[in-house]
Structures are given as C-alpha cells and as structure tokens.
Amino acid sequence: MKVLQFILxxxxxxxxxxxxxxxxxxxxxxxxxxxxxxxxAFLADYSLVGVYDDELNFQPETTLGLQARSDLGDGxxxxxxxxxxxxxxxxxxxxxxxxxxxxxxxxxLQAGRKRLPLQYxxxxxxVGFSYPWIRPPADLxxxxxxxxxxxxxxxxxxxxEGALNTSVYLGREESKNNKLxxxxxxxxxxxxxxxNILGISADYSINNLQALLSYTNFKLDRVFTSPxxxxxxxxxxNVDFVAASLNFDNGxxxxxxxxxxxxxxxxxxxxxxxxxxVRHGHYTPYIALSEFNQDEKIANEELxxxxxxxxxxxxxxxxxxxxxxxxxxxxxxGTLGLVGDAQALTFGVDLVF
Amino acid sequence: MxxxxxxxxxxxxLLVCASIxxxxxVVVIVHPNNNSxxxxxxxSQLFLGQISSFPGGGKAIPVALKRGSDTxxxxxxxxxxxxxxxxxxFWSRLxxxxxxxxxxxxxxxxxxxxxxxNNPALIGYIDSGSADDSVKVxxxx
Numbered sequence: 001m002k003v004l005q006f007i008l009x010x011x012x013x014x015x016x017x018x019x020x021x022x023x024x025x026x027x028x029x030x031x032x033x034x035x036x037x038x039x040x041a042f043l044a045d046y047s048l049v050g051v052y053d054d055e056l057n058f059q060p061e062t063t064l065g066l067q068a069r070s071d072l073g074d075g076x077x078x079x080x081x082x083x084x085x086x087x088x089x090x091x092x093x094x095x096x097x098x099x100x101x102x103x104x105x106x107x108x109l110q111a112g113r114k115r116l117p118l119q120y121x122x123x124x125x126x127v128g129f130s131y132p133w134i135r136p137p138a139d140l141x142x143x144x145x146x147x148x149x150x151x152x153x154x155x156x157x158x159x160x161e162g163a164l165n166t167s168v169y170l171g172r173e174e175s176k177n178n179k180l181x182x183x184x185x186x187x188x189x190x191x192x193x194x195x196n197i198l199g200i201s202a203d204y205s206i207n208n209l210q211a212l213l214s215y216t217n218f219k220l221d222r223v224f225t226s227p228x229x230x231x232x233x234x235x236x237x238n239v240d241f242v243a244a245s246l247n248f249d250n251g252x253x254x255x256x257x258x259x260x261x262x263x264x265x266x267x268x269x270x271x272x273x274x275x276x277x278v279r280h281g282h283y284t285p286y287i288a289l290s291e292f293n294q295d296e297k298i299a300n301e302e303l304x305x306x307x308x309x310x311x312x313x314x315x316x317x318x319x320x321x322x323x324x325x326x327x328x329x330x331x332x333x334g335t336l337g338l339v340g341d342a343q344a345l346t347f348g349v350d351l352v353f
Numbered sequence: 354m355x356x357x358x359x360x361x362x363x364x365x366x367l368l369v370c371a372s373i374x375x376x377x378x379v380v381v382i383v384h385p386n387n388n389s390x391x392x393x394x395x396x397s398q399l400f401l402g403q404i405s406s407f408p409g410g411g412k413a414i415p416v417a418l419k420r421g422s423d424t425x426x427x428x429x430x431x432x433x434x435x436x437x438x439x440x441x442x443f444w445s446r447l448x449x450x451x452x453x454x455x456x457x458x459x460x461x462x463x464x465x466x467x468x469x470x471n472n473p474a475l476i477g478y479i480d481s482g483s484a485d486d487s488v489k490v491x492x493x494x
Contacts, residue, residue, distance in 0.1 A: 024449075096451065105406040110451060126449075129441070129445055131442075156403065158404050161392070165452075205398075205403055206394075251435065279436075282438070319437045319441060
C-alpha cells in the first residue's frame with residue numbers, strides 16, 4: 001500500500017469510528033554516494049540491503065513513519081505504526097501494531113507486532129531525529145530479523161536515586177525470502193525463522209548516565225528455497241545474543257558506547273561502537289568508531305570483519321527537524337571480503353511530528 | 354567619590370532586580386493531598402517517562418506547558434537539562450517504541466494549576482507567580 005493510500009484509509013477509519021486517535025510520525029530524507037573505495041559500494045543498512053554507489057542516491061535510507069494511537073481509557077491503548085522506505089518503493093508495512101494495557105501504575109503488558117529489542121537502538125532505529133548520526137553504526141546493526149510477533153511485560157521502578165526499566169519479551173518471526181540473506185549472502189531465496197524468542201533487558205538511568213543490558217535467546221531455522229528444491233541450512237539452531245550499552249550525556253557533550261555478541265554453533269561475532277559529540281547550541285559535531293568482528297575459533301575459514309570511522313555534523317535548524325551530514329570510512333578487514341573498502345558521504349534531514 | 358560609589362550601588366541593585374524579574378522561578382505542583390516526598394531527580398524522572406508512579410506510590414501523570422512558553426524552556430533546561438530539540442529527540446524514542454506517552458501539553462500555567470488542583474494523579478509545573486493554596490509546591494527550579 002502506498003503512503004497516501006494508507007493515510008487516507010486511517011483518516012477515513014477515524015471519521016467512521018469518531019474515536020480519539022492521535023497521529024504522530026517521523027521522516028528521514030537521506031541522500032549519499034561513495035566518494036572512493038575499491039568497489040564503489042557502501043552498505044549503509046545491512047538488514048534491508050541499503051547500498052550507495054558512486055552516483056547520488058536518495059533511495060537506500062529515506063524512510064517515512066506514521067503512527068496512530070487510540071487511547072481507550074483505563075490504561076488500555078492500541079498503536080499502529082506504518083513504515084514506508086525508499087528501498088521498497090515506498091510500499092508501506094506494519095512496523096508496530098500492539099495492544100498495551102497497564103496492569104498497575106508500574107507494570108505494562110503489550111501484545112502484537114513490535115521491533116525486536118535486541119540492542120540499544122533496535123526499537124527506534126528508523127527514528128533518525130532521536131540520535132546524533134545519520135544511522136546507528138552499521139557494523140553493529142547487521143541482523144536479518146527486525147520485528148517479532150509476541151508479547152512483552154515492562155516494569156518501571158525507582159532503585160536508589162535512579163530509574164530502572166526492565167522488560168521480558170517472547171515471540172516468533174518468520175521472514176520469507178529474507179532480503180539480507182536472499183539478495184546479499186546466499187544469492188538464492190532464503191526463508192529465515194526465529195522461534196521461541198525469549199529475552200530480558202534492564203535499563204538503568206541516573207543523572208547523566210544510562211546503562212542497558214539485554215539477553216535474547218532463540219532457535220533459528222533457515223531454508224533455501226530455489227524454484228526446484230528446498231534445502232535446510234539450519235534447523236533449530238540455538239542463538240544467544242547479548243548486548244550492553246553505557247551512555248553519558250550531560251546536555252553539552254555525550255559519550256555513547258555499545259558492545260554485543262552473537263553466539264551460535266557455526267557463527268559467532270563480537271562487535272562494538274564508541275561515539276562522542278559536543279553540542280554548541282544547535283550544532284553537534286560528532287565522531288564514531290565501530291567494528292564487526294567474527295570469531296575465528298568457530299567454523300568458517302572466511303571471516304567477516306569490518307570497521308567504520310565516522311565524522312559528522314548535526315544541525316538542529318528547527319525544533320522538530322535536524323540536518324545531518326556524515327563522512328564514513330569503511331575498512332573491510334575480513335578474508336570473506338564481504339563489503340569492500342569504501343568512503344562515503346551521506347546527508348539528510350530527520351524530522352518528527 | 355561617595356557619589357560614584359552610591360551610583361554604582363544603585364546600578365548594581367537595578368541589575369539584581371532586573372535579573373530576578375527576568376528569571377521568575379518555575380515551581381512543580383501536585384494536589385494538596387499528595388503526601389509524597391519529592392527530590393529533583395524524581396521530578397525529572399516523572400517528566401521523562403522513566404518512572405510512572407509517585408515516590409510515595411500511586412499512578413503519576415505529568416502535564417506540561419506548550420512549546421513557546423518561557424516557563425517550559427526554563428523547566429526543561431533546569432529540571433530536565435534538555436533543550437527543546439533534545440526534549441523532542443528524547444521523547445521520540447519512547448513514543449515510537451511504545452515505552453511511554455509524552456506529558457499532555459496545556460496552554461498556560463493557570464490551566465495546569467486548575468487541573469492539578471482537582472486531580473491527585475497529576476503533577477505539573479507553572480511559573481511561581483501563578484501558584485496559590487489550591488496546589489502544593491514540591492519543587493522549585
């Protein structure tokens with residue numbers, strides 16, 4: 001469904017129901033191109049295979065989101081968030097659709113479709129306005145599954161002088177003809193399923209410090225489905241994913257960090273990022289360093305290993321909009337030679353409404 | 354010589370007065386029956402959706418002023434340590450992930466005071482000049 005069609009549909013729906021529906025949304029219009037490199041390609045978004053080449057392109061990362069929230073009273077609400085991406089020709093898809101119920105003042109139950117909260121930026125990855133960079137460093141956000149259908153329980157409390165937010169989530173997600181695996185990794189149609197997803201995360205904030213620790217376990221099924229045959233690549237393969245973030249932000253400057261690891265029988269990686277920036281009024285220059293590092297002790301002879309050094313600038317020219325420009329230097333150090341070296345310039349405007 | 358010193362003293366006095374009127378305090382208010390004890394960190398956590406109940410218990414619903422109000426700018430800067438853009442960026446993380454909804458925004462301090470005076474679940478901020486006996490002041494910035 002095209003963006004305009006679903007906006008009209010939602011508006012028509014709200015008229016018919018006479019219900020109180022609040023709309024909000026976000027948009028990122030981003031363009032860019034490689035400026036040097038050994039194969040003129042910059043893989044900016046692994047999950048959806050957003051690639052820039054040596055000619056200016058606005059397709060790989062331009063994203064629009066629209067959210068409708070209906071508050072039914074007594075702690076019950078329903079939220080739908082549609083997302084349309086340049087990569088998919090702006091066909092919309094449901095990014096979030098969930099029912100939320102406040103069991104107590106501090107305990108909330110949600111059920112439906114959501115982003116899978118594997119790591120710090122997973123859930124608001126598409127909301128560019130909410131973080132300093134053009135995108136969370138690509139080396140750490142390379143996973144083939146982004147959403148899940150299931151439920152979560154969220155608890156908020158005060159521990160010491162800080163605020164503790166813990167959540168438990170469970171669910172499942174099947175991705176037929178998965179974009180990353182089918183078009184990038186295996187060059188044949190690949191179905192990916194994450195079953196029995198069970199995760200827990202704890203987020204603690206005190207003054208200018210925030211720490212997040214999360215653990216997710218699931219069983220992975222992967223099947224190659226060429227027109228003539230189907231071949232099972234992985235069946236019920238156990239995956240343990242752990243992520244930790246530590247952030248400092250006093251309003252004038254910030255230091256952000258994340259570390260994560262994926263461990264399964266045939267594949268393991270440990271990845272990290274560090275970023276820092278200074279705010280001068282509406283101007284925020286920043287730097288970021290990140291690395292994806294496959295564990296050589298497990299399986300493959302050919303290893304995936306890449307680093308990104310980024311230098312960028314955010315200008316909050318409007319209370320709800322920011323212009324960003326970013327230079328990325330990607331070094332592919334792996335024997336697999338997955339992405340190749342590249343230097344790229346991307347720029348764009350992020351807004352929320 | 355004395356005249357110069359006196360003139361300087363008067364000038365200094367005028368400057369002090371001017372700076373006081375330019376920065377009227379922001380006060381945080383709750384219903385008079387609310388017996389929770391507040392520290393500034395708890396106030397900040399309530400207005401940033403990090404906690405959702407009062408320190409003494411009971412569901413807490415924050416209400417804020419609309420964008421463009423000087424009192425809002427002062428409160429966000431002094432209590433939350435955020436500019437308008439940082440406030441918006443912070444809330445966009447919660448709004449688009451279902452973690453919390455931002456405070457309802459009202460036109461002026463009087464409107465906030467009237468609501469808070471009639472609802473024990475609310476907590477709001479207003480300019481100190483608007484406060485009266487109908488509400489209880491639990492923080493000053």
